[in-house]
Amino acid sequence: MAEVILKSITKSFDGHRALDDVSMIVPDGSFVVLLGPTGAGKTTTLRMVSGLDKPDNGEVMIGGRSMRGLTPAQRNVAMVFQQYSLYPHLSVRQNLEFPLKSPLLKTPQNAIDAKVNTIAEILQISHKLDNKATALSGGEMQRVSIGRALVRNPQIYLMDEPLSSLDAKLRADLRIELKNIQAKSGATLLYVTHDQVEAMTMATHVGVLHEGKLVQFASPREIYEQPVSIYAATRLGQPRINVVPAELFPGAPAKAKSIGLRPEHIAQGDGQDATVTRVEHLGDQTRLHLTFKKHNLITVTDAHTELTSGETIKIQPNKPLYFDAAGMRLV
CATH class of the missing domain: 3.40.50.300 (P-loop containing nucleotide triphosphate hydrolases)
Known part of the structure; x- marks a missing residue:
């Protein structure tokens, strides 16, 4: 070789x-x-x-x-x-x-x-x-x-x-x-x-x-x-990374135009209200489809969750990625 x-x-x-x-x-x-x-x-x-x-x-x-x-x-x-x-x-x-x-x-x-x-x-x-x-x-x-x-x-x-x-x-x-x-x-x-x-x-x-x-x-x-x-x-990543305007969440750097949230980067229990629009049970995990300030998000939760469509949960970013206006990552 x-x-x-x-x-x-x-x-x-x-x-x-x-x-x-x-x-x-x-x-x-x-x-x-x-x-x-x-x-x-x-x-x-x-x-x-x-x-x-x-x-x-x-x-x-x-x-x-x-x-x-x-x-x-x-x-x-x-x-x-x-x-x-x-x-x-x-x-x-x-x-x-x-x-x-x-x-x-x-x-x-x-x-x-x-x-x-x-x-x-x-x-x-x-x-x-x-x-x-x-x-x-x-x-x-x-x-x-x-x-x-x-x-x-x-x-x-x-x-x-x-x-x-x-x-x-x-x-x-x-x-x-x-x-x-x-x-x-x-x-x-x-x-x-x-x-x-x-x-x-x-x-x-x-x-x-x-x-x-x-x-x-x-x-x-x-x-x-x-x-x-x-x-x-x-x-890379399934489901795909969520990309939304940076101003939707507090604490973004000054040059940030977008925030990238992997499904595991969306913490549940505290923060701002989001509405559950669909629940996908996949056996080893469950995907939650959310609506947050008119934007769609996908996150993962406990495989045996009892959440259903229409419920409201609180979410906040956890170790998000920030990108500038050209789509380049801000480190």
């Missing part, structure tokens, strides 16, 4: 700036998640690292070596696309074996068999090894696509929303397995998603992208607790 460095990467398509001076270090052995909405530049960043696209300016380095002029094959990276790309005329086993049968690797057949069987068991497709790829469901095809990358030992794994087509249970299972595989192998992994749960549960580092710019690069906990802006704050 290897450290990956992006130095001032810029890329435009038909006059649109897809990446704007992006610099980032993906540490050796890290699980880095790129997070942002469609069009933020996540997939373009992967394509810069893989060599599928070339930057207009800037440089990509893998393992201390410049990738300028090197093809994807020469970079020794493994990529999983959002749309599974399998060989339809081959069986699942043959698809998984394919990367290991490269003349460059010269992998013995017994080693190939052992690796394929291990990965197939992890991905829950052992019973499908002799099926043709065309006989699989969409979720099974994506698991094979992931497996074809995992059987290799590249410098870095690149994954573009690989779990998006799977059902909820399998997606949750594979999140755990992918993280376990990465942690045990020490693999360097650059992973694209818009799913904040994947970012929070798997990443050692998160890169928040917005309109081609890298807004913040830090651990998931740091971005959750110490976001640099409202935009970064809204990328």
Whole structure:
């Protein structure tokens, strides 16, 4: 595995700036998640690292070596696309074996068999090894696509929303397995998603992208607790952070225009009146939807609360985040 460095990467398509001076270090052995909405530049960043696209300016380095002029094959990276790309005329086993049968690797057949069987068991497709790829469901095809990358030992794994087509249970299972595989192998992994749960549960580092710019690069906990802006704050956290005018509560700094309140930042029992508009019982917790001075807020409360819609409770901020007129955090 290897450290990956992006130095001032810029890329435009038909006059649109897809990446704007992006610099980032993906540490050796890290699980880095790129997070942002469609069009933020996540997939373009992967394509810069893989060599599928070339930057207009800037440089990509893998393992201390410049990738300028090197093809994807020469970079020794493994990529999983959002749309599974399998060989339809081959069986699942043959698809998984394919990367290991490269003349460059010269992998013995017994080693190939052992690796394929291990990965197939992890991905829950052992019973499908002799099926043709065309006989699989969409979720099974994506698991094979992931497996074809995992059987290799590249410098870095690149994954573009690989779990998006799977059902909820399998997606949750594979999140755990992918993280376990990465942690045990020490693999360097650059992973694209818009799913904040994947970012929070798997990443050692998160890169928040917005309109081609890298807004913040830090651990998931740091971005959750110490976001640099409202935009970064809204990328992580479920339910989303509440953002309301700062003057709704006393004690705001002079330059504060907005106050950010995570659900756990809204203390109940003292303060000002808020009306309960909806109660969501989710088993391990209950979410309260509130109306406060014509603004909607969401907070959490005891799982067994007896509060109902229409009741009034008192609330006040607890360790809120403050933002200026441009949406930047005031420290």
